Amino acid sequence: MSSEPLRSSSSERSPPPSTVWRDLTWVVALTVLAAALGAAFDLSEKLYRFTRGLERFQLDELPGTLFVLSVALAWFGWRRYRDARREARHRRTLEEQAERLLADNRRLASEALQAQELERRHMARELHDELGQYLNAISLDAARIRDLSNGREPEIHRISLGVLHSASHVYREIGGMIRRLRPIGLDEFGLPSALEHCVDGWRERLPNASFAVTIEGDFSGLSDVLTITLYRLVQEGLTNVSKYARNARVELFMVRAPRAVQRSDEEATAHDAANSTPIDEIVVTMADDGPGTDLSEPRKGLGLIGMRERVEALGGEFHVASEPQRGFLFCARVPAQAGLTEPVN
Structure with missing residues (x-):
């Protein structure tokens, strides 16, 4: 499960103090302006002369009624504002608890x-x-x-x-x-060679299928759990091909590159000043032109669920796209630093 919705929702918090004081300043300014205009144009006297002739309709009591209404509305707005602040604090607390639980769940899944x-x-x-x-x-x-x-x-x-x-x-x-x-060659020759060997094995098992493999970037220095997760992703993807798309063309693409993160100018400047090392991520994509599937229907196997859990346990994202007779595609994005020992704060 991704933590992006939690982070985005937790950022929608109460306005900063500067915004509150600005709004309060506008209220005071408008009140003073209304008082000045009323004094300049004798608004009360004119309103009194207007309502005095309508005393039989009790409209002369309208100013007092409107005053009570305005005070009641102000009290109502203040109560709603206080309830909203309390609800926002409660929601923020729940979101923080959910983020901690999600982090603990990912850590436990990674350790498992x-x-x-x-x-x-x-x-x-x-x-x-x-x-x-x-x-x-x-x-x-x-x-x-x-x-x-x-x-x-x-x-x-x-x-x-x-x-x-x-x-x-x-x-x-x-x-x-x-x-x-334990995949052959993974410890001795590294991830790219192990994946090439794995695909070669499936080429022999599936002579009617064609495979195109593209691996770019440096895959050294990865944690063991990340390396084996990437291998298992490809392995499970090829297993699905053998089950549902034995005559398809399969394209495997894996790349390690700097992560594309959208930041504001201030955040980007602060990040560059704090850490000049780019944050890398590994993207794995496998697509075939086989019969595809309807993703809205429940699936019997646990392959996709296991793939998603492995990726999300390392703080990554897993996406699937498919339609009947339109092929099948999955894409996984995992931080290259996932699984490495982090200092304890």
């Missing part, structure tokens, strides 16, 4: 993602180091039994071949599990 990826990395390492080692030993022993039994013990030879086949099958399955737990 980090813990999940650490556990996946540990599990992948254990599968590779422990099970892989024992499977290699089993394969070597079975190969030795096969060689010793060749031509002399047909039954033992047949069983050894079965053991070799089973060990090879389990080793391939474990390799697939390791790749799902």
